[in-house]
Amino acid sequence: MSEPILEVRDLHVEIPLTRGTVRAVDGASFTVAPGEAMGLVGESGSGKSMTLRAILGLLPHPAGIAGGEILYEGADLVTMSAKKLQDLRGKEISMIFQEPMTALNPVMRVGDQIAEGPLAHLRMGKSASQERALDLMRQVGIPDPERRARAFPHELSGGMRQRVMIAIALSCEPKLILCDEPTTALDVTIQDQILKLLRSLREERGLSVVFVTHDLAVVAQTCQRLAVMYAGQVVETGSIDETFRSPRHPYTLGLLRSVPDLEDVRDLLRSIPGTPPDPVHPPEGCRFAPRCEFAQPDCMVGDKPLRSITPTRSTACIHDDAPARAVQLEPVIAGG
Amino acid sequence: MGTSLVGALTRRPHDMLRAVDGVDMAIARGETLGLVGESGCGKSTLGRCIVGLYQPTAGEVLFAGEPMAAKRERAQRRRIQMVFQDPYSSLNPRLTVRQALSELLRAHNMVPPGQVEARCRELMELVGLAPGALEAHPRHFSGGQRQRVSIARALALEPEVLVADEPVSALDVSVQATVLNLLEELQQRLGLTMLFIAHNMAVVRHVCDRVSVMYLGKIVETASTAELFTNPRHPYTQGLMKAVPRLVPGRTSEAVAVAGDPGSPISPPSGCRFHPRCPIAQDVCSQQQPELAGETNHLAACHFAWTAAPPRHEPEVAQEAAGEV
Numbered sequence: 001m002s003e004p005i006l007e008v009r010d011l012h013v014e015i016p017l018t019r020g021t022v023r024a025v026d027g028a029s030f031t032v033a034p035g036e037a038m039g040l041v042g043e044s045g046s047g048k049s050m051t052l053r054a055i056l057g058l059l060p061h062p063a064g065i066a067g068g069e070i071l072y073e074g075a076d077l078v079t080m081s082a083k084k085l086q087d088l089r090g091k092e093i094s095m096i097f098q099e100p101m102t103a104l105n106p107v108m109r110v111g112d113q114i115a116e117g118p119l120a121h122l123r124m125g126k127s128a129s130q131e132r133a134l135d136l137m138r139q140v141g142i143p144d145p146e147r148r149a150r151a152f153p154h155e156l157s158g159g160m161r162q163r164v165m166i167a168i169a170l171s172c173e174p175k176l177i178l179c180d181e182p183t184t185a186l187d188v189t190i191q192d193q194i195l196k197l198l199r200s201l202r203e204e205r206g207l208s209v210v211f212v213t214h215d216l217a218v219v220a221q222t223c224q225r226l227a228v229m230y231a232g233q234v235v236e237t238g239s240i241d242e243t244f245r246s247p248r249h250p251y252t253l254g255l256l257r258s259v260p261d262l263e264d265v266r267d268l269l270r271s272i273p274g275t276p277p278d279p280v281h282p283p284e285g286c287r288f289a290p291r292c293e294f295a296q297p298d299c300m301v302g303d304k305p306l307r308s309i310t311p312t313r314s315t316a317c318i319h320d321d322a323p324a325r326a327v328q329l330e331p332v333i334a335g336g
Numbered sequence: 337m338g339t340s341l342v343g344a345l346t347r348r349p350h351d352m353l354r355a356v357d358g359v360d361m362a363i364a365r366g367e368t369l370g371l372v373g374e375s376g377c378g379k380s381t382l383g384r385c386i387v388g389l390y391q392p393t394a395g396e397v398l399f400a401g402e403p404m405a406a407k408r409e410r411a412q413r414r415r416i417q418m419v420f421q422d423p424y425s426s427l428n429p430r431l432t433v434r435q436a437l438s439e440l441l442r443a444h445n446m447v448p449p450g451q452v453e454a455r456c457r458e459l460m461e462l463v464g465l466a467p468g469a470l471e472a473h474p475r476h477f478s479g480g481q482r483q484r485v486s487i488a489r490a491l492a493l494e495p496e497v498l499v500a501d502e503p504v505s506a507l508d509v510s511v512q513a514t515v516l517n518l519l520e521e522l523q524q525r526l527g528l529t530m531l532f533i534a535h536n537m538a539v540v541r542h543v544c545d546r547v548s549v550m551y552l553g554k555i556v557e558t559a560s561t562a563e564l565f566t567n568p569r570h571p572y573t574q575g576l577m578k579a580v581p582r583l584v585p586g587r588t589s590e591a592v593a594v595a596g597d598p599g600s601p602i603s604p605p606s607g608c609r610f611h612p613r614c615p616i617a618q619d620v621c622s623q624q625q626p627e628l629a630g631e632t633n634h635l636a637a638c639h640f641a642w643t644a645a646p647p648r649h650e651p652e653v654a655q656e657a658a659g660e661v
Binding site for chain 2: 043044143157158159160187188189190191192193195196200214215216217218220221240241244245254255256258259260261269270271272275332333
């Protein structure tokens, strides 16, 4: 097995607020193999966006990394100098944000925004970087690029803006792309276009991707592996296939059961009772235990770190056979 | 420069955005009708016209056969109520739940003053919230809880029709299920008639008896839920279904479900509005707008909805794009 391109080890991100310190990410670990698409899945407050931003040092003030390591090709980004990180950012590691309207510069023509990276990072001359911008626009499926390059972001549709973001992310030939809910704000037919575009670009270029989303169906279609986050912690990792067919954490199971799927028409959707814990004062023991249908007394005490159960799967649940058995009796995903 | 009367009347100095362009729709008592479409299709505008938040430029809304006036009276406004998409902006942040509900109950004389408190508690119970929630302000609640409060507020006036405008889109998926189940339960218990506006097809399939699909201001297909999902006749509906990502892991086809962008509702395409993106569009499609037609329980606005489909080809928008490369 080759070296992972990205390895997050026991990451902690804290946000000091007047009412207390929010432990936004409180122990996140996962790896991304070269050329792989890894889904980082969770609901609001799970810490998935913070984890992503921590990778590139883009945490919003006053949030800060409070522990752990983020290894990119072996080098720790947490302890790296600001200059070296800036060098990597946008060049070898780039990011695609959720809201293109706010992530793009509203007073700059989109062609110029796409050309910015090559101009600064790759030291291409002005006309070379403009050419490159046009070429990238073609690759991401923006019709009539010569004309569109002169447009401002507000003159483009949501789907077009997202394509511009993707072009920017690709502009310096990155090895790793971090996507923060890139299609959540888009209509479903546009989402379909963007996801397929990302997939074909990734396959053509052998890119590695971390894809943050709350949408399990999107993860199923775009990623090979996933890490599930709950209350700031990664609670399960594995391949999409094995995790969806046989989840090893009750939260993953709960999440799968609550997704209304087009194919399946259960009478009542299963929801997860209760609410996520207070991120300032998380409970002792497993954080999901208060809402868990399989909880035992030993779930309520002691940390539950992520542990390997197979070479490709890990879980933080100490009774992980329970969700596995539940799914055998009542499968979420039909078929073998 | 014409001086004819027709010329003067038809001259439009401003752009006109026809958000809803000639929509006929009927909902039977006790039915849940789903209204599906993407941004700009006009579904929210239509929902708000039905509730009375917008005045239609033309046409009318009939309730049990009676036209609802542009400016509705209190008694009329009671009958159709709305639940909004954004749980964070649709509740007055300065009112406690009790204040918000009592205000409504008193204004409409729903119960004698002495019974207002009891009715508030009943409403809380109806939506699965503890009576203690009456004391709280919206900021104390999670998104899902706020939606429940919104539903309680909508039901306080004992409406006969509930318009739910994307009631779960802003909620986490595990919470969506709770709110959807609640809506279903209430609908059965109270015999509510519901217009359920959504963009998520899977949710709609779950909750609705019949579904209408909108595109750029027009209804393009209407059918019972079962029929629509097993036998969609309009190419846009078909594309919409194909675009929905499935929970089952695995590759979807390479080809996109629907090419291109919807285009502007200010200057929609000629003829059938979907024709530039349509994989079976023919000449007639850009010339003539198709009517909603078909069988009793299944209507579609496509020239080829009920005939053999013409051979598939690259949609016009994709051909234009390809021309660039």
